[in-house]
Amino acid sequence: MISLLLKHLPQKYKSVHIWFMYYSVLGLYAAFASELSVRIPEKPFFAMVGIATATVFVVGTAFILKKERVWAKYFEQKRYCQQGAL
Numbered sequence: 459m460i461s462l463l464l465k466h467l468p469q470k471y472k473s474v475h476i477w478f479m480y481y482s483v484l485g486l487y488a489a490f491a492s493e494l495s496v497r498i499p500e501k502p503f504f505a506m507v508g509i510a511t512a513t514v515f516v517v518g519t520a521f522i523l524k525k526e527r528v529w530a531k532y533f534e535q536k537r538y539c540q541q542g543a544l
Contacts, residue, residue: 472533473526473530480518484514484522487514488510488511488515491510491511491514492506492507492511495509495510
């Protein structure tokens with residue numbers, strides 16, 4: 459969180475930070491889905507892990523790419539608001 463609050467940090471790095479944080483959370487969701495899927499009896503372990511991980515990352519990446527413009531606009535707008543206040 460501190461990196462987002464630094465005033466001297468360029469705005470484009472803040473949106474990159476958000477992007478990496480979302481992928482970190484996607485990894486946690488993928489691990490959770492994989493853990494749930496391997497608990498199904500009589501199913502192949504590696505196939506279930508692969509399917510669960512791929513599904514989470516495909517859906518999550520589509521969401522991230524959709525929201526990327528929104529984040530860029532938000533941080534760009536925030537930059538102009540901060541410059542106007544100076």
